[in-house]
Amino acid sequence: xxxxxxxxxxxxxxxxxxxxxxxxxxxxxxxxxxxxxxxxxxxxxxxxxxxxxxxxxxxxxxxxxxxxxxxxxxxxxxxxxxxxxxxxxxxxxxxxxxxxxxxxxxxxxxxxxxxxxxxxxxxxxxxxxxxxxxxxxxxxxxxxxxxxxxxxxxxxxxxxxxxxxxxxxxxxxxxxxxxxxxxxxxxxxxxxxxxxxxxxxxxxxxxxxxxxxxxxxxxxxxxxxxxxxxxxxxxxxxxxxxxxxxxxxxxxxxxxxxxxxxxxxxxxxxxxxxxxxxxxxxxxxxxxxxxxxxxxxxxxxxxxxxxxxxxxxxxxxxxxxxxxxxxxxxxxxxxxxxxxxxxxxxxxxxxxxxxx
Ligand SMILES: Cc1cc2nc3c(=O)[nH]c(=O)nc-3n(C[C@H](O)[C@H](O)[C@H](O)COP(=O)(O)O)c2cc1C
Numbered sequence: 001x002x003x004x005x006x007x008x009x010x011x012x013x014x015x016x017x018x019x020x021x022x023x024x025x026x027x028x029x030x031x032x033x034x035x036x037x038x039x040x041x042x043x044x045x046x047x048x049x050x051x052x053x054x055x056x057x058x059x060x061x062x063x064x065x066x067x068x069x070x071x072x073x074x075x076x077x078x079x080x081x082x083x084x085x086x087x088x089x090x091x092x093x094x095x096x097x098x099x100x101x102x103x104x105x106x107x108x109x110x111x112x113x114x115x116x117x118x119x120x121x122x123x124x125x126x127x128x129x130x131x132x133x134x135x136x137x138x139x140x141x142x143x144x145x146x147x148x149x150x151x152x153x154x155x156x157x158x159x160x161x162x163x164x165x166x167x168x169x170x171x172x173x174x175x176x177x178x179x180x181x182x183x184x185x186x187x188x189x190x191x192x193x194x195x196x197x198x199x200x201x202x203x204x205x206x207x208x209x210x211x212x213x214x215x216x217x218x219x220x221x222x223x224x225x226x227x228x229x230x231x232x233x234x235x236x237x238x239x240x241x242x243x244x245x246x247x248x249x250x251x252x253x254x255x256x257x258x259x260x261x262x263x264x265x266x267x268x269x270x271x272x273x274x275x276x277x278x279x280x281x282x283x284x285x286x287x288x289x290x291x292x293x294x295x296x297x298x299x300x301x302x303x304x305x306x307x308x309x310x311x312x313x314x315x316x317x318x319x320x321x322x323x324x325x326x327x328x329x330x331x332x333x334x335x336x337x338x339x340x341x342x343x344x345x346x347x348x349x350x351x352x353x354x355x356x
Contacts, residue, residue, distance in 0.1 A: 003324025016106040016115075016321075024071075027079035034138045041082035041139040046332040050339045053086075053347050055290045055312045056216035056243040058174050060142055062086035062332045063347060064303055067294045067315035068146040068179065068220070072123045074132040081141035084329035089315065090129065091146035092179050095164040097125030098151055101184065107261050108321065113298070114270075115318045117250065118263030120184045121148050126168040133172040145173035146220065147204075148182060155187050158196075159203045166207040170215040176208050181222035181249035183264045189222055194232050201240050216243035216290075223248035223273045223295060230277055234284040244290030246315070247277045267318035271296025275309060282310030282355045298323070300334035310352040 046062035065087035074090040100122025147165040180191040208215040250264025274295025293311035
């Protein structure tokens with residue numbers, strides 16, 4: 001209610017990217033005030049034991065986390081954890097710092113509860129992110145690190161570029177994600193083809209496996225892959241011994257929305273396809289891989305549906321802009337109530353229950 005007022009009266013009048021920077025600035029402020037941060041964490045972070053999830057050896061206080069793209073430079077991990085996200089996936093981070101595409105590059109589709117972005121991996125690079133991630137934290141946080149290809153690096157040298165990021169960041173990550181699915185780096189999504197993806201994942205996995213705790217490795221895929229290609233990536237992930245798949249990134253489809261801005265579309269219009277890809281993955285891999293579902297998640301019903309369909313973790317980004325800072329807290333609280341109502345004491349009882 002309060003946030004809706006702030007959104008319509010203040011934030012929506014700003015250019016979307018300026019509003020984002022304003023928000024991130026406020027969150028950074030929260031991160032540097034230890035007492036407030038701890039108080040907020042105590043009040044808003046998930047605490048119900050029934051919400052706890054274990055995936056690839058990592059303990060998450062709840063299933064619902066912040067998707068990649070919000071915290072590109074790992075500057076507000078603590079703040080977002082304090083606000084109730086069970087994990088924060090930072091990035092996409094590239095080996096070299098880069099400015100991203102020209103502005104404007106972020107667009108709100110308010111009526112469609114959607115976002116279009118063509119940010120193009122604007123970030124300060126792997127070394128800067130490593131410094132941010134290396135700082136001690138005042139509140140507990142689970143951090144995924146999402147890596148991508150530096151724009152100026154040619155496709156033929158992509159493996160080397162990803163490996164450079166992985167070397168810097170895998171030791172600092174609770175899990176590592178190879179992002180080959182953003183539509184805003186030319187040629188990036190070609191890396192989803194199995195012939196190119198195999199050597200890339202093999203090389204990054206070698207790095208991830210060599211850290212003292214062995215960093216779990218996941219791959220993030222696009223919703224625009226043909227069904228057969230979704231299966232092929234799933235088979236490859238199994239063959240290489242990956243820990244999981246994140247599905248999905250933004251779509252290049254414009255079905256159901258009126259905007260023709262180029263970039264990746266996210267939010268409500270992505271919901272159906274994201275769920276479809278999750279169901280397909282679950283049918284293919286069962287519980288042999290951890291499935292992380294993202295795309296169009298807005299409320300407890302959506303999270304519940306994804307868990308039943310086989311996701312162990314669920315993420316969201318776009319709806320945060322429309323729902324405000326209490327969004328993750330509300331989702332976990334609602335989930336907690338629903339679990340109690342169904343007499344469920346452990347999330348494992350419901351994960352994959354409606355999967356075929
Ligand atoms: C502004 C914006 C920037 C994003 N940047 C990234 C990114 O850098 N890396 C990535 O893997 N996904 C990125 N995403 C995709 C999200 O992580 C997520 O996969 C997608 O938005 C679908 O979830 P949603 O409908 O809840 O937003 C971005 C999304 C948005 C809206």
